Amino acid sequence: MIQQFALLIWGIEMSEFITAVLISLSSGAIYALMSIALVLVWRSTRVINFAQAGQAVLTTYIGYDIVQKTGSYWIALAGAVISGAIIGAVIDRFFMRPIFKRVNSGPIVMIAPVAATLGLLGIIQALIGFKWGLTNQSIEAPVSTNGIKVLGSVIAFSKFNLLVLVFVSIAVLLLTLLFQRTNIGLALRASAYSPEIARLSGIKVDTVRTLGWAIAGASGGLAGMLYIPGAFLYPNAMDLLLVFGFIAAVIGGLESLFGAVAGAMVLAFAINFATTYISPKLFFPTAFIVLVLVLLVRPAGLFAAKMSRRA
Amino acid sequence: MLKLTPSKKRLILFIIFGWILLILSNQVGDLKLYQGSFIATYALAITSIILLTGYSGQLSLGQSALMAVGAYAGALAIFNLGLHPVIGLFVAALVAGVFGLLLGLIVARLSGPYLAGTTLALAVSLPTLANQFPILGAEEGVPFDVGSAPARFGEDFSQYKWQFWIASLAALIMVWFIANLLTSRYGRTYKALRDNPVAAELSGINVGQVKVGAFAISSGVAGLSGALLAVLISGVSPSAFPLSLSFALLGGAVVTGVYSLKGVILGGLVLVAIPEIADSLVLRIGGSEGFTTSLPGFLVSALLILAVVFAPNGPGSLIKREHHKK
Numbered sequence: 001m002i003q004q005f006a007l008l009i010w011g012i013e014m015s016e017f018i019t020a021v022l023i024s025l026s027s028g029a030i031y032a033l034m035s036i037a038l039v040l041v042w043r044s045t046r047v048i049n050f051a052q053a054g055q056a057v058l059t060t061y062i063g064y065d066i067v068q069k070t071g072s073y074w075i076a077l078a079g080a081v082i083s084g085a086i087i088g089a090v091i092d093r094f095f096m097r098p099i100f101k102r103v104n105s106g107p108i109v110m111i112a113p114v115a116a117t118l119g120l121l122g123i124i125q126a127l128i129g130f131k132w133g134l135t136n137q138s139i140e141a142p143v144s145t146n147g148i149k150v151l152g153s154v155i156a157f158s159k160f161n162l163l164v165l166v167f168v169s170i171a172v173l174l175l176t177l178l179f180q181r182t183n184i185g186l187a188l189r190a191s192a193y194s195p196e197i198a199r200l201s202g203i204k205v206d207t208v209r210t211l212g213w214a215i216a217g218a219s220g221g222l223a224g225m226l227y228i229p230g231a232f233l234y235p236n237a238m239d240l241l242l243v244f245g246f247i248a249a250v251i252g253g254l255e256s257l258f259g260a261v262a263g264a265m266v267l268a269f270a271i272n273f274a275t276t277y278i279s280p281k282l283f284f285p286t287a288f289i290v291l292v293l294v295l296l297v298r299p300a301g302l303f304a305a306k307m308s309r310r311a
Numbered sequence: 312m313l314k315l316t317p318s319k320k321r322l323i324l325f326i327i328f329g330w331i332l333l334i335l336s337n338q339v340g341d342l343k344l345y346q347g348s349f350i351a352t353y354a355l356a357i358t359s360i361i362l363l364t365g366y367s368g369q370l371s372l373g374q375s376a377l378m379a380v381g382a383y384a385g386a387l388a389i390f391n392l393g394l395h396p397v398i399g400l401f402v403a404a405l406v407a408g409v410f411g412l413l414l415g416l417i418v419a420r421l422s423g424p425y426l427a428g429t430t431l432a433l434a435v436s437l438p439t440l441a442n443q444f445p446i447l448g449a450e451e452g453v454p455f456d457v458g459s460a461p462a463r464f465g466e467d468f469s470q471y472k473w474q475f476w477i478a479s480l481a482a483l484i485m486v487w488f489i490a491n492l493l494t495s496r497y498g499r500t501y502k503a504l505r506d507n508p509v510a511a512e513l514s515g516i517n518v519g520q521v522k523v524g525a526f527a528i529s530s531g532v533a534g535l536s537g538a539l540l541a542v543l544i545s546g547v548s549p550s551a552f553p554l555s556l557s558f559a560l561l562g563g564a565v566v567t568g569v570y571s572l573k574g575v576i577l578g579g580l581v582l583v584a585i586p587e588i589a590d591s592l593v594l595r596i597g598g599s600e601g602f603t604t605s606l607p608g609f610l611v612s613a614l615l616i617l618a619v620v621f622a623p624n625g626p627g628s629l630i631k632r633e634h635h636k637k
Contacts, residue, residue, distance in 0.1 A: 042424065048424050048427060098620075099619065099620060102620060102623075103619065103620070103623045108569070108570070108619075108623040108624055110368065110370065110423075111364060111370060111565065111569055112619050112623055114370060114427070114561070115561070115562065115565040115615055115616075115618070115619045116615075116616060116619050118558055118561065118562065118612075118615065119562070119612040119613070119615035119616035119619065120612070120616065121612070122558075122562075122608050122609065122611060122612025122615070123609060123612045123613060123616070125605070125608060126605040126606070126608045126609030126612065127605075127609070128605075129601040129602070129604060129605025129608075130599075130601060130602050130605055130609075131601075132601065133599060133600065133601035134600065134601050134604055134605070235605070239554075243431060243432070243435055243554075246428055246431060247428055247431070247432050249428075250424060250425055250428035250429070254424060254425075281439070281442065281443055283439070284432075284435050284436035284439045284440075285436045285439065285440055287432050287435070287436060288429075288432040288433055288435075288436040288437075291428065291429055291432050292417060292418075292429060292432075295418075295421055295425060295429060296417065299420055299421055299425065300425065301425070
């Protein structure tokens with residue numbers, strides 16, 4: 001009797017633990033995409049792209065329109081990723097680059113990119129409000145969002161969460177291959193680390209930067225399409241994701257893809273375990289506490305480059 | 312002619328400005344007074360950003376959280392301890408300043424995006440923390456009551472005028488104090504730090520100390536403006552200080568010209584006027600609900616971008632440049 005009871009308790013605790021781990025992995029995966037998008041832009045242009053929340057939500061609205069027209073989530077996913085890349089490239093080429101050319105001296109240089117991307121975020125969100133309105137929309141997930149059975153009990157981890165994990169893993173793998181194994185990746189890394197030397201060795205740094213923005217935009221589009229089936233779509237839907245992606249990027253050190261993913265996982269595990277085991281109200285405070293603890297130990301994030309570089 | 316030192320000139324200027332406001336407050340209606348109080352409050356909040364970002368070179372996105380700290384501290388001091396409202400405002404500035412000092416000790420060694428990220432995390436997490444403690448009144452918050460005007464001002468002295476007096480007087484005194492601080496020897500260390508940290512350190516400035524000091528003072532100013540905001544909306548609750556407030560104020564600071572206190576009232580004016588302009592535009596041309604609700608955000612953002620592109624150092628720099636051309 002007592003043994004059975006103990007087994008039952010153990011079963012419940014075990015499934016709670018497994019749920020927390022799996023949910024952490026899947027929410028961490030989405031934070032990671034956003035975090036990657038921010039890191040890619042930061043390391044190539046030294047801009048924290050707050051507009052990324054707007055870009056991601058805009059591409060998700062485009063995905064939503066495609067779902068309405070074709071009924072296929074997969075076409076919408078592809079459409080969102082491609083349009084995300086195009087929007088990212090356009091923003092860099094026709095918005096950020098001219099601003100950088102214009103505002104290049106004086107103390108305003110520090111704050112101009114922040115102000116510009118915040119302004120852009122506001123514009124994109126307002127334009128979405130103009131076109132699609134403010135009502136909550138939803139996108140049907142392509143696979144079941146009901147919990148799956150583990151150890152005989154249903155846990156809060158669905159097939160869709162699994163799909164998110166798989167997709168993000170593939171995306172991170174492809175990006176890693178791109179950066180480590182191709183000439184384009186080499187050019188991207190070179191222009192990020194030393195624009196001057198990259199330019200001298202014949203790399204078209206500006207074009208490469210625009211490519212970086214495009215990849216970041218695609219990553220944000222993927223994040224949006226994977227995030228929204230689990231939440232409502234409205235103009236400010238990605239603000240939270242932006243905040244967590246940014247915190248994850250800072251925890252990871254803002255320099256590497258690996259750092260971005262690791263930071264996102266640290267953040268997601270901390271949040272999910274704190275809300276599961278201590279109190280669900282600790283959702284936001286945990287993010288702050290984890291960030292401060294990490295920065296107290298390592299002021300430039302967990303995986304910052306050893307050599308400090310000019311900002 | 313009698314010679315005046317710059318600080319005396321500034322004092323006279325502020326007194327004249329206050330006097331003009333006093334006269335104006337007797338001329339205009341309640342709505343204008345109410346809007347005027349908001350302008351004063353926002354101008355003060357923008358001052359705290361200019362002090363921190365423009366002068367000491369630290370970018371904070373958590374100003375709304377510091378305002379919330381001040382507002383809660385002031386509200387509790389009045390509501391629970393029964394202190395006089397004016398002392399409540401002092402308590403607000405003081406508690407927020409101490410909070411900023413502690414925060415500054417943690418974050419002042421962070422730079423650029425790391426500081427921005429930490430303050431951003433603070434801005435989203437602090438309001439949700441307010442829900443945890445019963446004394447902070449959960450979602451409903453705590454009332455912030457400055458009482459009604461003393462009887463000697465007469466029967467028809469409206470509550471709005473009283474709030475306007477409190478808000479604009481508090482803002483005037485604080486901005487005057489900060490303007491003096493920034494032109495003092497201590498204030499110049501801020502600029503030195505922002506323009507060239509290495510040179511500042513070499514000339515004997517304790518970089519860490521100055522950064523923490525700037526953080527604490529800026530927090531105190533933000534706390535006072537938060538308390539004033541709570542006065543105007545007659546209470547403080549977690550939802551009164553959203554992250555978007557931080558962003559709006561930062562936008563206001565950029566429009567003002569983040570490296571000068573001179574146009575600070577312009578930033579407040581913009582933040583108050585744009586929703587009004589959007590409203591009147593909507594009345595004229597109409598539109599869907601999505602359009603009408605999104606229009607103010609659109610106008611503010613567009614103005615922010617225009618400011619960055621055409622007047623990155625504030626509207627004052629435009630005038631100066633024109634001057635040079637002649």
